[in-house]
Structure formats: structure tokens, C-alpha cells
Amino acid sequence: MKKYWSYNLKYLLILLSIWFLVSFGAGILWVEELNKIRLGGFKLGFWFAQQGSIYVFVVLIFIYVRLMNRLDKKFNVDEN
Amino acid sequence: MDVQSWTFLLVGLSFSLYIGIAIWTRASSTSDFYVAGGEVNPILNGMATAADWMSAASFLSMAGLISFMGYDGGIYLMGWTGGYVLLALLLAPYLRKFGKFTVPDFIGDRYYSNVARTVGIICALLISLTYVAGQMRGVGIVFARFLEVPIETGVYLGMGLVFFYAVLGGMKGITYTQIAQYCVLIFAFMVPAIFISIQLTGNPIPQLGFGGKLSDGTFLLDKLDGLNQELGFHEYTSGSKGMMDVFAITFALMAGTAGLPHVIVRFFTVPKVKDARISAGWALIFIAILYTTAPAISAFARTNLIRATSNIPYTHVPEWFTNWEKTGLIKFEDKNSDGVIQYLAHPDLNELTIDNDIIVLANPEMAQLPNWVIALVAAGGLAAALSTAAGLLLVISTSIAHDLIKKQLNSKISEKKELFLARFAAGAAVLVAGYFGVNPPGFVAATVALAFGLAASSFFPAIVLGIFDKRMNKQGAIAGMVTGISLMLFYMIYFKLGWFTQTIPPSTDWWWDISPEGFGTVGMLVNIFVALVVSRWTTPPPAHIQQLTESIRYPRRTA
Numbered sequence: 001m002k003k004y005w006s007y008n009l010k011y012l013l014i015l016l017s018i019w020f021l022v023s024f025g026a027g028i029l030w031v032e033e034l035n036k037i038r039l040g041g042f043k044l045g046f047w048f049a050q051q052g053s054i055y056v057f058v059v060l061i062f063i064y065v066r067l068m069n070r071l072d073k074k075f076n077v078d079e080n
Numbered sequence: 081m082d083v084q085s086w087t088f089l090l091v092g093l094s095f096s097l098y099i100g101i102a103i104w105t106r107a108s109s110t111s112d113f114y115v116a117g118g119e120v121n122p123i124l125n126g127m128a129t130a131a132d133w134m135s136a137a138s139f140l141s142m143a144g145l146i147s148f149m150g151y152d153g154g155i156y157l158m159g160w161t162g163g164y165v166l167l168a169l170l171l172a173p174y175l176r177k178f179g180k181f182t183v184p185d186f187i188g189d190r191y192y193s194n195v196a197r198t199v200g201i202i203c204a205l206l207i208s209l210t211y212v213a214g215q216m217r218g219v220g221i222v223f224a225r226f227l228e229v230p231i232e233t234g235v236y237l238g239m240g241l242v243f244f245y246a247v248l249g250g251m252k253g254i255t256y257t258q259i260a261q262y263c264v265l266i267f268a269f270m271v272p273a274i275f276i277s278i279q280l281t282g283n284p285i286p287q288l289g290f291g292g293k294l295s296d297g298t299f300l301l302d303k304l305d306g307l308n309q310e311l312g313f314h315e316y317t318s319g320s321k322g323m324m325d326v327f328a329i330t331f332a333l334m335a336g337t338a339g340l341p342h343v344i345v346r347f348f349t350v351p352k353v354k355d356a357r358i359s360a361g362w363a364l365i366f367i368a369i370l371y372t373t374a375p376a377i378s379a380f381a382r383t384n385l386i387r388a389t390s391n392i393p394y395t396h397v398p399e400w401f402t403n404w405e406k407t408g409l410i411k412f413e414d415k416n417s418d419g420v421i422q423y424l425a426h427p428d429l430n431e432l433t434i435d436n437d438i439i440v441l442a443n444p445e446m447a448q449l450p451n452w453v454i455a456l457v458a459a460g461g462l463a464a465a466l467s468t469a470a471g472l473l474l475v476i477s478t479s480i481a482h483d484l485i486k487k488q489l490n491s492k493i494s495e496k497k498e499l500f501l502a503r504f505a506a507g508a509a510v511l512v513a514g515y516f517g518v519n520p521p522g523f524v525a526a527t528v529a530l531a532f533g534l535a536a537s538s539f540f541p542a543i544v545l546g547i548f549d550k551r552m553n554k555q556g557a558i559a560g561m562v563t564g565i566s567l568m569l570f571y572m573i574y575f576k577l578g579w580f581t582q583t584i585p586p587s588t589d590w591w592w593d594i595s596p597e598g599f600g601t602v603g604m605l606v607n608i609f610v611a612l613v614v615s616r617w618t619t620p621p622p623a624h625i626q627q628l629t630e631s632i633r634y635p636r637r638t639a
Binding site: 039043051 | 146151153154157158161162164165168169170173287290291292293299300301302317318323326327330331352353354357358360361364365368371372375633634635636
């Protein structure tokens with residue numbers, strides 16, 4: 001059981017780091033540097049702040065759901 | 081048909097739909113009333129959460145705000161979506177496992193104390209009332225412009241409708257009307273966006289049109305950067321706020337989103353822990369459709385607005401301009417008496433004042449879209465405001481009927497009586513919300529933004545610590561919530577409302593350059609710090625509470 005929880009915490013740490021990097025990192029802290037790179041009509045930093053981070057958020061939640069559902073099964077704590 | 085007839089038709093149709101659903105889904109037990117019986121399908125719950133969540137501010141004000149803020153508008157986009165990641169990963173599944181009706185339920189049980197429960201109730205009421213005021217105002221504005229009735233009449237009509245389905249159906253009624261409202265509002269938001277995207281960039285997907293090229297071959301955003309600079313504004317794709325403040329506001333909005341009681345309570349309505357997780361994902365998808373379109377609308381509208389007004393003789397302004405002048409949301413003052421509109425950043429030379437809220441509402445008119453599209457926006461704005469108002473009213477009524485009366489004052493009250501009380505409290509809350517709608521405390525999006533600071537500095541840390549820190553006890557949690565929310569309230573009153581000083585203090589006086597909107601981040605950090613320190617110096621929670629904390633961590637406990 002302890003292991004289940006530590007796996008859970010490990011997943012959280014990884015996913016929340018990505019969450020932080022795309023929004024606070026790419027969208028705010030490094031926005032000036034990234035704005036020098038272009039993605040079609042977008043400056044990349046601006047794109048992360050107004051589009052990209054949101055797409056990544058959605059993907060993160062679905063990855064989390066998959067990981068946790070697998071983990072629940074592995075440790076036999078899933079609901080029937 | 082003219083705009084007004086279309087508006088009557090579409091608003092009338094959507095309202096009858098909501099009323100029909102309310103009658104069909106009447107609540108018959110307190111469990112129905114508080115959490116829709118706990119048997120809502122996770123995808124539908126995601127949809128209802130999206131409507132619950134996206135308020136008049138998201139629908140009416142946000143694109144307008146971004147339109148004037150440019151890059152800085154990202155604080156709303158990231159802040160109001162990133163919170164769902166926190167909600168899905170840190171709160172929703174555990175609260176579902178805990179499985180009660182409300183947020184104060186969790187606070188009261190986990191911290192084994194009615195003092196904590198009461199602090200929870202006060203926070204929930206404070207947050208929800210701040211938030212609901214803006215919604216009723218939004219309803220009033222839409223009615224005033226499109227049906228040409230006074231704002232007050234609009235507010236009364238909205239109150240009547242919400243009263244009907246929130247009081248009758250409780251959470252069950254609200255859930256199914258919110259699903260219908262999501263469909264109405266997203267359709268209403270997307271149709272004009274798609275039309276305008278095609279007009280300006282030839283691309284039917286607004287998210288791509290946003291980065292697309294205009295008919296003259298320049299990229300839309302480059303053109304807009306140029307236009308903005310010509311008129312003396314900052315470049316559209318770069319900001320004017322300090323990085324520290326942008327950081328703080330974004331974080332406060334994220335933590336606030338995850339701590340809003342009317343959003344959290346939606347995750348009590350699904351059957352399983354697994355459903356709570358996936359439901360947060362669905363909610364974010366439904367929200368992201370609007371949130372990735374909004375910044376595109378902002379850029380389209382700003383381009384159209386500058387083209388239609390800047391250096392145009394006043395006698396040649398388009399019809400929408402004159403229509404909106406009547407509402408006072410657009411003002412032209414010919415300072416140099418040349419009869420031409422000068423729209424400039426410089427406050428002494430600028431002759432045009434435009435309210436943020438106009439961007440979404442007038443956008444279809446600016447783009448000369450057909451009348452039914454214009455009317456559709458009105459129906460959408462109403463759906464957004466009403467769905468959020470209903471969710472908030474439910475939190476207010478449960479806080480009083482369930483958390484205060486049933487759990488503290490009179491635990492022997494029968495279910496029938498409790499249900500009656502809950503309905504009565506919902507009715508009373510509608511009246512309070514209506515009062516705020518008629519006598520609004522300032523600007524819609526600004527008041528709403530502050531509710532997030534309150535949620536971020538009270539509930540969010542208390543719940544997260546309650547799940548992840550087994551050693552957290554009632555002394556720590558109460559001390560943390562009280563210091564966090566008091567500090568936030570103080571800062572908001574001092575720097576936003578200016579009650580303690582003769583004039584509102586200037587932004588140069590802000591602590592660490594953080595605005596009142598971003599101060600929730602500081603409130604949250606102080607809350608966590610105080611809670612951790614106090615809890616380590618006082619007695620640990622009793623064994624059965626440590627067991628409770630342990631048990632919510634696993635979807636199903638093996639023997």
C-alpha cells in the first residue's frame with residue numbers, strides 16, 4: 001500500500017513539473033526568449049501563453065487518468 | 081427578422097428548454113438536491129462542470145479583456161484552465177472517495193471540529209457571494225442591450241428563472257440544465273468566431289486563423305502588433321504587466337479554480353473515484369474549446385475595431401457603433417473638434433472609450449454577421465451567467481441547510497424538513513444575488529477575479545494538506561485558513577476598495593509588485609506556512625482521523 005502511494009506521488013511530481021514548465025516556464029518566465037522563435041504566425045512564447053499550455057493541460061489529465069487506472073489494477077484497489 | 085425578434089425567439093426557446101428540464105428532473109431527496117444522487121455520467125458531469133465553471137466573465141468579459149491586454153491576457157487563459165490539472169491530480173479523486181456532500185463537510189470531518197466546519201462555511205459563503213454578484217449583472221447587461229429593457233428588469237427575469245430550477249431541482253435540476261446550457265453557450269461562442277475567422281484569415285478554425293495570414297499576406301498578429309504600436313499601445317504579443325505580477329495572478333487563479341466550492345462539489349456527483357478523475361479531464365476539454373477560441377476572438381475583434389474606428393470621421397461610423405453608444409459602453413468625445421475619431425493610447429489625445437464587455441457582444445455586428453448570430457450571442461451569454469449563478473446558489477443553500485443547520489444546530493432534523501430548508505435557503509440566496517445584480521459592486525471580471533484569491537488562500541491549501549499531510553491537525557488547518565483569508569481580505573480592501581485610506585493606494589505601493597488579483601498566491605503560501613508550523617507544535621490528529629486520511633488515498637481498500 002505504501003508503494004501505491006509513493007507511485008502516485010511520483011506521477012504527481014512528474015506531471016506537475018510539466019504543468020509548471022509549460023505555463024509558468026514557457027508562458028511567463030522564458031516568454032521573451034521563446035518569442036524569438038516562430039510557429040507560423042505565432043511567436044512561440046505568446047503561443048504557449050495563449051494556446052499551447054491549455055492543450056498540454058488537457059493531455060496531462062488524460063495521461064494521469066491512464067496511469068492511475070493502471071496503478072489501481074496493479075495494486076488491486078480499483079473499484080468494481 | 082430583425083435582431084430583437086431573433087433574440088426573443090432564441091432566448092425564449094432556450095429558457096423554455098431549461099424550464100422543461102427542471103420539471104423533468106425534480107429533486108426528491110436531499111442526496112438528489114445536494115449531489116444529484118451521486119449518479120451522473122462522468123462525460124455529462126464534465127459538460128455540466130464546464131458550464132458551471134464558465135461564467136458571464138468567461139463568456140462576455142474575458143475575450144474583451146484579452147483584446148485590450150494582449151499577451152497579458154494569458155493570465156486568465158492559463159490561470160483558469162491550469163487549475164483543472166490541480167483539481168484532477170490533487171483534489172477530485174480523493175474528495176470523491178471521501179464521499180460527502182460539500183466542501184465544509186470535508187473540512188469539518190477531516191479536521192474533526194465544528195470550528196473548522198464553520199470557518200469553511202464562512203469561506204464558502206464569502207467566495208460564492210462575491211462571485212454570484214457578477215453573474216446577475218451579466219444577465220442584466222445582456223437583457224438591456226438586446227431586449228432593450230432596463231438592466232433591473234433583466235436581473236429580475238434572470239432571478240425568476242434561476243429561482244425556478246435551482247429551488248425545484250437542486251443539484252439534479254442544475255446538472256441537467258447546465259448540460260443544456262453548455263451546448264447553447266459553446267454554440268453561441270463558436271459560430272461568430274468561425275465566421276470571423278473565415279472572413280479575416282480564410283481559415284474556419286479560429287485557433288489556426290489566430291496564427292493565420294490576412295488578405296494582404298501579413299500575419300494577423302504581426303499586423304496587430306503594428307496597429308497597436310502606431311496608436312501608441314504596447315505590442316499586442318508582449319505585455320505591460322510586471323513578470324512577478326503575471327506569475328502571481330496566474331498562480332492565484334489556478335489555485336483558486338481548484339478551491340472553488342461550486343466546482344469541487346461537482347465531483348461529488350459521479351459514482352466512482354475513477355469517474356471523478358476522468359470527469360475533470362472531460363471538463364477541461366469542454367472548457368478548452370472556449371478558452372482556446374477566446375484569444376483568437378480577441379485578436380480578430382481588436383483588428384476589426386481599430387479598422388472600423390481609428391481615423392474614421394464620426395459621421396461615417398458603422399451602425400453598431402451608434403447602437404452601442406446608447407448603452408454608454410462606447411463613448412466618443414471629440415477633443416480636438418476635427419470630427420474624426422482618434423483612438424490612441426495617450427489619455428489626453430484619445431477620444432474613444434470602449435468597455436471590455438462590448439468585444440464579445442458587438443463582435444458579430446462589427447463583422448456584419450447575420451442577425452440570428454447576434455441574437456445567439458445573447459442567448460449564450462445568458463446561458464453562461466445563469467448556469468454559474470445556479471451552481472453558486474446551490475453552494476450557498478447547502479452551506480446553510482446542510483453544513484450549518486443539519487450538522488451543527490439541529491442534527492435531528494428530518495430529511496423532508498432539511499430539503500425544505502435547502503430550498504428556502506436557495507430562494508433567499510437568489511434574492512441576495514439579485515440585490516447585488518441591481519446594485520453591482522464594480523466591474524464583472526474584477527470582482528470575480530478576487531473570489532479566486534479568497535478560494536486560493538483558504539480552501540485550496542486546507543484541502544490539499546488534509547489529503548497529503550497525515551500529520552495536519554485542526555489547530556494548523558484553522559490557523560492557516562483564518563490567516564490566509566484574512567490577509568487576502570485585508571489586501572483586497574486596502575488596495576482594491578480603498579476603505580482604509582482616502583484614495584485607493586497607487587500600484588507602486590503594492591507589496592512585492594503584486595496586484596490584489598495576484599495576492600491570493602501570497603495568501604496561499606502564508607496559509608500553508610502557518611498551517612505546517614502550528615500543526616507541528618500541537619497534538620497530532622486522533623487515530624481515526626489518520627485512518628480516514630489513509631483511506632481516501634485508495635479508491636478501494638483491500639482487506
